[in-house]
Amino acid sequence: MNNTINNTRRLVTSRGIHLLVCSLSIITSIPLVFIIGKVFFEGIHNLNLQFITKPTPNTFNAMIAINNGENIPGGIANGIVGSFIMLILASIIAIPIGILCGTYLAENRHNKFAKCISYMTDLLQGTPSIIIGIVVYAWVVIPSHGYSAIAGSIALAVMMLPLIVRSTEEALKMLPDSLKESSLALGGSYGKTILKVLLPSASGSIFTGVLLAVSRVVGETAPITFTALGCSMVHWNIDQPMSSIPLLIWQFYNDPILQPLVWSASLFLLIFVLFINISAKIINNKSKK
Amino acid sequence: MSNNIIEIKNLNISYSSNVLSVKNVNANIIKNEITAIMGPSGCGKSTLLRAINRMHDLYNNIKVDGQIFLNGTDIMKMQAIDVRRKIGMVFQRPNPFPNMSIAENVLAGYTLNGLHLNKHEKAEIIERCLKSVGLWEEVKDVQTKKGTFLSGGQQQRLCIARALALQPEVLLMDEPTSALDPIATARIEELLLELKKDVSIIIVTHNMGQAKRIAYNSMFMYLGELIEYGDTQKLFNNPMHEQTKSYLAGHVG
Numbered sequence: 001m002n003n004t005i006n007n008t009r010r011l012v013t014s015r016g017i018h019l020l021v022c023s024l025s026i027i028t029s030i031p032l033v034f035i036i037g038k039v040f041f042e043g044i045h046n047l048n049l050q051f052i053t054k055p056t057p058n059t060f061n062a063m064i065a066i067n068n069g070e071n072i073p074g075g076i077a078n079g080i081v082g083s084f085i086m087l088i089l090a091s092i093i094a095i096p097i098g099i100l101c102g103t104y105l106a107e108n109r110h111n112k113f114a115k116c117i118s119y120m121t122d123l124l125q126g127t128p129s130i131i132i133g134i135v136v137y138a139w140v141v142i143p144s145h146g147y148s149a150i151a152g153s154i155a156l157a158v159m160m161l162p163l164i165v166r167s168t169e170e171a172l173k174m175l176p177d178s179l180k181e182s183s184l185a186l187g188g189s190y191g192k193t194i195l196k197v198l199l200p201s202a203s204g205s206i207f208t209g210v211l212l213a214v215s216r217v218v219g220e221t222a223p224i225t226f227t228a229l230g231c232s233m234v235h236w237n238i239d240q241p242m243s244s245i246p247l248l249i250w251q252f253y254n255d256p257i258l259q260p261l262v263w264s265a266s267l268f269l270l271i272f273v274l275f276i277n278i279s280a281k282i283i284n285n286k287s288k289k
Numbered sequence: 290m291s292n293n294i295i296e297i298k299n300l301n302i303s304y305s306s307n308v309l310s311v312k313n314v315n316a317n318i319i320k321n322e323i324t325a326i327m328g329p330s331g332c333g334k335s336t337l338l339r340a341i342n343r344m345h346d347l348y349n350n351i352k353v354d355g356q357i358f359l360n361g362t363d364i365m366k367m368q369a370i371d372v373r374r375k376i377g378m379v380f381q382r383p384n385p386f387p388n389m390s391i392a393e394n395v396l397a398g399y400t401l402n403g404l405h406l407n408k409h410e411k412a413e414i415i416e417r418c419l420k421s422v423g424l425w426e427e428v429k430d431v432q433t434k435k436g437t438f439l440s441g442g443q444q445q446r447l448c449i450a451r452a453l454a455l456q457p458e459v460l461l462m463d464e465p466t467s468a469l470d471p472i473a474t475a476r477i478e479e480l481l482l483e484l485k486k487d488v489s490i491i492i493v494t495h496n497m498g499q500a501k502r503i504a505y506n507s508m509f510m511y512l513g514e515l516i517e518y519g520d521t522q523k524l525f526n527n528p529m530h531e532q533t534k535s536y537l538a539g540h541v542g
Contacts, residue, residue: 176384182380182384196400197388201387
């Protein structure tokens with residue numbers, strides 16, 4: 001009799017905890033649902049072809065359009081092009097350095113110097129982006145006498161670096177030792193082993209890491225304001241100031257007339273980031289097969 | 290001398306400063322035969338095997354002392370890369386390079402050594418090596434597929450083909466069939482018996498039956514020492530040492 005009561009109590013406790021865990025899990029996903037929902041419904045009506053092909057409108061034209069009951073003319077083409085150029089440049093800077101550094105860390109796990117580098121990578125990852133922006137301003141913008149897309153790319157590259165280093169290191173650590181040994185056992189040199197066997201074998205995970213790094217920095221606003229400044233025209237000169245999508249969101253927010261565009265630009269950025277994240281996930285799953 | 294391809298003299302190997310994992314081993318390996326190394330786990334058989342192609346160089350903490358002669362030349366004084374080209378190795382788990390196709394895996398030794406081949410030479414090597422491991426008929430139409438797409442036994446045969454491509458003089462095998470099922474194991478054993486006309490084979494095995502079936506000579510190691518070494522049939526039927534007897538009877542290991 002006593003036993004039955006005990007069992008019932010255990011069953012109830014177990015069910016209760018299960019319910020609690022489930023509901024807490026749901027709570028975690030609620031913010032995401034609200035974010036996507038809100039941005040989607042507010043942003044969708046301005047998100048049209050003109051929005052992604054025209055540069056930022058000036059306030060005056062926007063005001064006239066609003067008074068006439070028309071859509072605000074212009075969009076975020078300058079931001080899209082700017083983000084695109086700066087992400088490419090940042091990747092060109094950060095990917096080779098990050099992969100080499102990650103390889104070094106994975107190959108010298110017990111080395112004191114490597115441990116020191118690894119710790120510094122962690123610190124860099126935790127450095128607030130605005131500080132990275134200020135430092136790049138002081139080291140690149142001031143000596144070169146002007147804001148530029150290059151300066152913006154350097155700031156983004158610095159932010160991408162620790163993420164690429166970590167993901168390369170982790171990807172290489174996941175490979176079995178026997179892979180490296182069998183390459184060396186064939187008389188392969190250390191360099192060839194890394195270039196022809198280890199890095200290609202881990203390429204799926206490394207590429208995923210790079211994509212995630214891109215999706216992390218694509219939304220960065222603070223370092224861009226200090227370095228690339230922003231620009232209302234579409235152009236391809238990397239030594240000139242340039243805009244980016246998050247920078248435009250910030251500018252739209254600060255301009256009462258252009259405020260409706262905040263949501264559409266946010267929606268575009270959100271779709272872009274989700275797209276990169278989902279691609280990363282797919283590539284990662286494929287490379288694991 | 291004439292009949293020995295490898296001579297091991299006073300070989301000591303230690304992982305940490307005081308403990309010897311291989312203690313003063315002396316042995317001659319006969320050319321174009323299969324030599325088995327047996328013994329309970331942790332007796333130093335893999336450690337001994339890996340010394341022969343200088344695998345221990347990869348780890349700073351491992352100290353190797355003594356001499357190993359390949360055709361009369363001390364391999365400790367050769368370049369590790371040259372040693373490994375002449376002495377191939379097959380590992381416990383089949384490990385074709387996951388980024389390479391079946392054909393590329395066979396040619397990996399050349400790629401990794403920076404040796405360039407023309408199309409004709411490549412095709413010839415691929416066919417010769419895959420035929421010698423009995424894989425040609427099975428994979429000739431899927432050579433561009435990844436090596437990891439094959440079954441475990443096929444993968445291990447591919448790894449043997451990869452090791453044979455550079456035409457080594459000695460093939461070291463570290464329990465090459467312990468991850469395979471009995472049918473795949475039998476095929477590999479058959480293959481080794483065929484291969485021994487071209488290459489001398491040293492195989493570490495946990496499986497006493499395997500040593501008995503394929504090895505001409507067998508070593509029995511215990512706690513780092515080479516207890517007994519000689520003709521396989523004699524070692525199994527009439528072991529000279531108590532430790533060998535009890536291992537064969539299943540009391541140790």
